Amino acid sequence: xxxxxxTPKHLITATGxxxxxxxxxxxxxxxxxxxxxxxDQGLQFLIQYYNGEERAxxxxxxxxxxxxxxxxxxxxxxxxxxxxxxxxxxxxxxxxVGYTFGSGTRLTVV
Amino acid sequence: xxxxKQNSPSLSVxxxxxxxxxxxxxxxxxxxxxxxxxxxxxxxxxxxxxxxIKDKNEDGRFTVFLNKSAKHLSLHIVPSQPGDSxxxxxxxxxxxxxxxxxxxxxxxxxx
Numbered sequence: 375x376x377x378x379x380x381t382p383k384h385l386i387t388a389t390g391x392x393x394x395x396x397x398x399x400x401x402x403x404x405x406x407x408x409x410x411x412x413x414d415q416g417l418q419f420l421i422q423y424y425n426g427e428e429r430a431x432x433x434x435x436x437x438x439x440x441x442x443x444x445x446x447x448x449x450x451x452x453x454x455x456x457x458x459x460x461x462x463x464x465x466x467x468x469x470x471v472g473y474t475f476g477s478g479t480r481l482t483v484v
Numbered sequence: 485x486x487x488x489k490q491n492s493p494s495l496s497v498x499x500x501x502x503x504x505x506x507x508x509x510x511x512x513x514x515x516x517x518x519x520x521x522x523x524x525x526x527x528x529x530x531x532x533x534x535x536x537i538k539d540k541n542e543d544g545r546f547t548v549f550l551n552k553s554a555k556h557l558s559l560h561i562v563p564s565q566p567g568d569s570x571x572x573x574x575x576x577x578x579x580x581x582x583x584x585x586x587x588x589x590x591x592x593x594x595x
Contacts, residue, residue: 376527409585416587417528417573430582464527472518472575473583475527 377401380465380476388484392453395479399446399467405429406448407473408440412461423448455483487511490574490586498594503561505589507574510555514576517550518583519559522571531572532559564593 377400387393399406408420419432423442434440437455442448452459460483466473489508497503505519515536520528534541534548534557541548547560557576561568574586 376529378527417585419585462525466527471516472530472533472577475520475529477527478525480525 376474376476378465378467378474378476380463380479382479383477384480384482386482386484387455389455389457391455391483392451393455393481395450395452395463395465395481397448397450397465397467397476399448399465400469400474403467403469403474404446405468406442406446407466407468408434408448408450409464409466409475410461411464411478412458417464420450452481457483459483488574488576488584488586490572490589492589493587494590494592496592496594497564499566500563503559503564503568503591503593505559505561505572505574505591507557507559507576507586508555509557509574509576509584511576511578511584512555513578514584515579516577517548517557518575518577519546519548520573520575520585522573522588528573561591564591566593566595569593 379398381396404425407422409417420434422430440450462478464478466475518533519531521531522528550557571588573588575583577583
């Protein structure tokens with residue numbers, strides 16, 4: 375157990391729908407990062423939050439949004455889902471050197 | 485703009501031999517270099533790191549080498565074990581927190 379909790383572990387939904395992925399960072403970590411890993415692809419950085427504020431943005435689609443709440447948990451909202459959005463979505467948190475990753479949410483869009 | 489390249493998508497090594505995974509980067513501002521290991525359906529886990537002020541860091545069977553002039557780093561695993569079969573990501577960083585991940589190398593250790 376890395377200390378970073380992601381829910382749900384698996385999600386199957388239809389095209390056009392909206393889903394919310396949740397991440398609870400390791401206790402004390404202020405930064406949360408979201409990554410997408412499509413089939414056999416590398417880790418694509420989506421967005422970073424630090425203590426509730428957006429800190430950096432990567433290749434995040436306009437259909438996607440995120441936020442970090444006062445208790446530091448974060449949610450990634452994916453809307454108007456397309457088949458190509460099927461992927462593993464990872465959350466990571468950090469406080470010093472490097473990141474600690476959660477086990478991911480596998481999203482399947484059918 | 486691909487700042488980090490792992491040019492070998494896959495690597496197959498005999499058990500007990502040395503595995504060498506390579507990573508090239510372009511950004512000279514990177515000052516910390518990390519390697520992550522990822523098993524299927526799990527999140528990446530931190531393996532080993534090196535600061536830009538060093539050229540070598542060793543942790544058990546794992547050694548990372550950094551050649552700053554060539555903007556190249558490598559991960560050596562010796563001896564390789566079946567449990568080392570995984571995808572390895574190189575992740576340079578600025579300030580140890582803004583990591584940039586490579587595309588990964590899938591290492592397979594054959595018995």
